Amino acid sequence: MSGSLSVIGLGPGNPQTLTPEAAAALDSADALYGYGPYLDRVPSRAGQTRHASDNREEGARAAAALRHAAEGARVAMVSGGDPGVFAMAAAVCEQIESGDAAWRQLDVAVVPGVTAMLAVAARVGAPLGHDFCAISLSDNLKPWELIERRLAAAAGAGFVIALYNPISRARPWQLGKAFELLRQHLPASTPVIFGRAIGRPDEKVTVSPLDAVDPSAADMATLIIVGSALTRVIERPGLAPLVYTPRSADGAGT
Amino acid sequence: MSGSLSVIGLGPGNPQTLTPEAAAALDSADALYGYGPYLDRVPSRAGQTRHASDNREEGARAAAALRHAAEGARVAMVSGGDPGVFAMAAAVCEQIESGDAAWRQLDVAVVPGVTAMLAVAARVGAPLGHDFCAISLSDNLKPWELIERRLAAAAGAGFVIALYNPISRARPWQLGKAFELLRQHLPASTPVIFGRAIGRPDEKVTVSPLDAVDPSAADMATLIIVGSALTRVIERPGLAPLVYTPRSADGAGT
Numbered sequence: 001m002s003g004s005l006s007v008i009g010l011g012p013g014n015p016q017t018l019t020p021e022a023a024a025a026l027d028s029a030d031a032l033y034g035y036g037p038y039l040d041r042v043p044s045r046a047g048q049t050r051h052a053s054d055n056r057e058e059g060a061r062a063a064a065a066l067r068h069a070a071e072g073a074r075v076a077m078v079s080g081g082d083p084g085v086f087a088m089a090a091a092v093c094e095q096i097e098s099g100d101a102a103w104r105q106l107d108v109a110v111v112p113g114v115t116a117m118l119a120v121a122a123r124v125g126a127p128l129g130h131d132f133c134a135i136s137l138s139d140n141l142k143p144w145e146l147i148e149r150r151l152a153a154a155a156g157a158g159f160v161i162a163l164y165n166p167i168s169r170a171r172p173w174q175l176g177k178a179f180e181l182l183r184q185h186l187p188a189s190t191p192v193i194f195g196r197a198i199g200r201p202d203e204k205v206t207v208s209p210l211d212a213v214d215p216s217a218a219d220m221a222t223l224i225i226v227g228s229a230l231t232r233v234i235e236r237p238g239l240a241p242l243v244y245t246p247r248s249a250d251g252a253g254t
Numbered sequence: 255m256s257g258s259l260s261v262i263g264l265g266p267g268n269p270q271t272l273t274p275e276a277a278a279a280l281d282s283a284d285a286l287y288g289y290g291p292y293l294d295r296v297p298s299r300a301g302q303t304r305h306a307s308d309n310r311e312e313g314a315r316a317a318a319a320l321r322h323a324a325e326g327a328r329v330a331m332v333s334g335g336d337p338g339v340f341a342m343a344a345a346v347c348e349q350i351e352s353g354d355a356a357w358r359q360l361d362v363a364v365v366p367g368v369t370a371m372l373a374v375a376a377r378v379g380a381p382l383g384h385d386f387c388a389i390s391l392s393d394n395l396k397p398w399e400l401i402e403r404r405l406a407a408a409a410g411a412g413f414v415i416a417l418y419n420p421i422s423r424a425r426p427w428q429l430g431k432a433f434e435l436l437r438q439h440l441p442a443s444t445p446v447i448f449g450r451a452i453g454r455p456d457e458k459v460t461v462s463p464l465d466a467v468d469p470s471a472a473d474m475a476t477l478i479i480v481g482s483a484l485t486r487v488i489e490r491p492g493l494a495p496l497v498y499t500p501r502s503a504d505g506a507g508t
Binding site for chain 2: 130141
């Protein structure tokens with residue numbers, strides 16, 4: 001009997017945004033692997049083991065889960081948001097490619113989820129309503145120069161930009177530097193959205209113009225959306241403003 | 255009493271990928287608006303009216319839903335995938351900005367969903383595992399030259415590219431032209447994924463190298479993911495290959 005590994009997206013963290021497919025995959029697993037705070041979001045079930053690991057140990061965590069599945073277990077790896085977006089699905093594939101040949105014979109499934117940029121965008125309107133990109137601001141696995149090149153290419157071509165992993169204790173200056181660079185390409189009034197913990201009790205969403213944005217207001221769990229030159233803010237007396245990017249653009253992308 | 259408008263993401267179309275939050279919002283609505291085939295996915299409920307419209311009438315559909323909500327109704331606008339990604343949330347915001355001032359006072363909520371690129375990516379592994387972008391290939395609302403500029407910028411900077419709205423009867427040549435342009439920037443072996451109807455009975459997913467890809471195999475409902483120079487295919491004897499983009503990149507983005 002061969003085991004299986006499901007890599008499961010929990011969505012932004014509120015059980016109301018967990019898909020029935022993901023809930024069923026979690027429930028049917030013999031063993032759960034994941035970063036501790038994500039595992040804590042999954043209701044416990046008798047007979048199911050839990051294997052929490054630290055944030056920076058994706059490769060080792062993926063290998064441990066694959067080894068367990070190869071022993072015949074039904075293993076679930078939990079990921080925040082969508083597992084395919086700066087999360088565990090790529091780490092699992094890396095281990096399958098480089099690891100034990102038997103791992104290629106496992107039943108591996110990825111169960112998608114609502115990734116952070118979609119949850120944050122929904123809260124303010126439709127800032128991703130036109131062409132957009134997603135960039136991880138972490139320079140742990142790629143050089144900072146490449147990140148700068150991508151930010152410039154994206155802003156210069158009129159993409160809205162979602163920034164994942166914007167800041168951490170070990171990477172304190174990168175977000176400020178990114179905003180500095182983006183200010184060379186985008187109007188000072190470009191709306192910038194900071195969102196975290198969407199749908200959870202500590203949810204926080206703010207909208208600021210690019211020239212007034214404060215990098216220190218972000219943390220590891222913040223998802224940032226930087227508008228394009230087209231992104232608009234609709235003021236609504238007594239209500240939060242709506243932020244959206246129109247579906248149309250002229251030849252200049254503006 | 256003032257009405258409300260929820261713009262709701264149905265996900266890729268299988269009820270197992272509809273979030274509980276979206277299901278509850280659909281159920282509590284007095285009236286449903288949307289493109290006919292999306293409305294057909296929602297179970298009917300006594301006392302709830304349905305207002306189907308054609309694919310190309312987003313603006314008029316959004317205005318009709320806002321008018322109905324302004325009369326005091328709880329209105330739900332359905333969208334395939336996520337409403338904020340090339341779907342109805344931006345069309346609704348456009349109408350709020352340009353339409354009746356009373357519409358700014360409505361309770362408007364966007365309910366996110368699993369957008370097509372996440373569903374297709376999950377089926378093959380983790381092709382969006384590194385920085386990526388999403389581009390609508392429709393030149394109905396933006397000039398083709400801008401689309402070409404964005405494709406070149408994205409491929410040149412090493413983004414994986416998800417293509418929405420790749421082809422239609424009225425836009426028959428654009429996808430072939432896009433592949434032609436991408437071949438100037440990417441290796442011939444770059445994996446290209448075509449996916450449609452994920453989780454539905456007619457689901458179809460294929461993986462081909464960029465130099466052998468056939469644009470005529472796509473239709474309006476196909477989501478295409480074009481890898482970067484880093485995207486890899488893991489062959490698995492007797493199983494479908496896994497396609498993923500590693501989390502690491504060097505300074506060249508390769």
